[in-house]
Amino acid sequence: MLHTRTTPADRRRAFREQLASGRLVRMPGAVNPYSARLIQEAGFEAVYLSGAVLAAELALPDIGLTSSTEIAARAQQIARVTDLPALIDADTGFGEPMNAARTVQLMEDAGLAGLHLEDQVNPKRCGHLDGKTLVGRAEMVRKVRAAVDARRDPGFLLMARTDARGPEGLKEAIDRAKAYVDAGADAVFPEALAHEGEFEAFRAAVDVPLLANMTEFGKGPLLDAAALENLGYNIALYPVTLFRLAMGAVEDGLRTLAADGTQQALLPRMQTRSRLYDVLGYEEYGAFDSAVFDFTLPPGA
Numbered sequence: 001m002l003h004t005r006t007t008p009a010d011r012r013r014a015f016r017e018q019l020a021s022g023r024l025v026r027m028p029g030a031v032n033p034y035s036a037r038l039i040q041e042a043g044f045e046a047v048y049l050s051g052a053v054l055a056a057e058l059a060l061p062d063i064g065l066t067s068s069t070e071i072a073a074r075a076q077q078i079a080r081v082t083d084l085p086a087l088i089d090a091d092t093g094f095g096e097p098m099n100a101a102r103t104v105q106l107m108e109d110a111g112l113a114g115l116h117l118e119d120q121v122n123p124k125r126c127g128h129l130d131g132k133t134l135v136g137r138a139e140m141v142r143k144v145r146a147a148v149d150a151r152r153d154p155g156f157l158l159m160a161r162t163d164a165r166g167p168e169g170l171k172e173a174i175d176r177a178k179a180y181v182d183a184g185a186d187a188v189f190p191e192a193l194a195h196e197g198e199f200e201a202f203r204a205a206v207d208v209p210l211l212a213n214m215t216e217f218g219k220g221p222l223l224d225a226a227a228l229e230n231l232g233y234n235i236a237l238y239p240v241t242l243f244r245l246a247m248g249a250v251e252d253g254l255r256t257l258a259a260d261g262t263q264q265a266l267l268p269r270m271q272t273r274s275r276l277y278d279v280l281g282y283e284e285y286g287a288f289d290s291a292v293f294d295f296t297l298p299p300g301a
């Protein structure tokens with residue numbers, strides 16, 4: 001009811017334990033606080049806050065237009081309603097190393113379990129597009145060091161993402177990942193690996209927990225959870241999956257509503273009123289005031 005019963009420290013500890021367990025952490029991207037509760041209820045281990053989704057929900061492309069304070073505010077709303085650890089996509093850290101340092105503290109304060117920073121220049125782009133440009137390795141190392149220095153809770157996970165595979169090849173991606181780990185990154189996100197063999201090579205070369213980005217319509221294969229666990233990956237990321245599903249349903253629904261002049265045909269595809277109230281824990285609010293839950297819903301509602 002109302003909010004989570006766990007503290008950010010509890011969730012950071014749980015996340016570290018999950019990553020050390022050798023079991024795959026399945027991490028769908030939330031589209032809003034409500035969907036974070038659905039992710040938890042469906043039995044997933046962690047929640048992601050995707051930069052692409054945070055931008056798209058503001059009807060913006062994923063090119064680094066959102067600000068750190070803007071996404072921290074959204075992150076706090078999401079972290080507040082789930083007991084799952086939440087990892088946020090902090091893009092390039094929103095500027096120079098000192099901006100990345102401030103971003104770390106904002107995300108700690110938002111109650112998240114960790115963040116990732118990537119080595120693209122600004123304006124950045126989706127990691128699965130062509131034409132990416134990277135900052136120099138030394139500059140990204142400075143950014144990672146600044147993030148590590150700024151972190152106040154050692155439980156907060158700092159993940160480095162390298163976008164090098166596309167523009168510079170697998171070897172450069174591995175070398176950069178190692179440099180970022182030496183600079184203090186706790187985990188690595190190798191973006192846009194092309195096939196299973198590359199996932200394997202990356203795992204063999206890098207010693208820290210690894211994230212596998214299973215984004216749809218991208219450059220890589222959609223490996224299933226069993227395959228990723230066998231490959232030794234620690235996190236399976238489904239960053240934009242719920243957003244794409246939800247928006248697909250919204251578009252279909254709008255077409256039907258416009259064509260039929262009524263939403264009658266859509267009812268079987270809708271979440272019902274009673275299911276909505278279940279997810280919200282509506283009934284439990286009667287513990288504060290019995291008058292808030294003293295009604296019955298009609299059958300089928």
Ligand SMILES: C[C@](O)(C(=O)O)[C@H](CC(=O)O)C(=O)O
Pocket residue numbers: 029049050051052053062089125126127128213215216218239240
């Ligand atoms: C993971 C990602 O950074 C995101 O913002 O969710 C994106 C996902 C996408 O655009 O499909 C990325 O891979 O760059």
Ligand SMILES: [Mg+2]
Pocket residue numbers: 050051052062089091
């Ligand atoms: Mg992103």
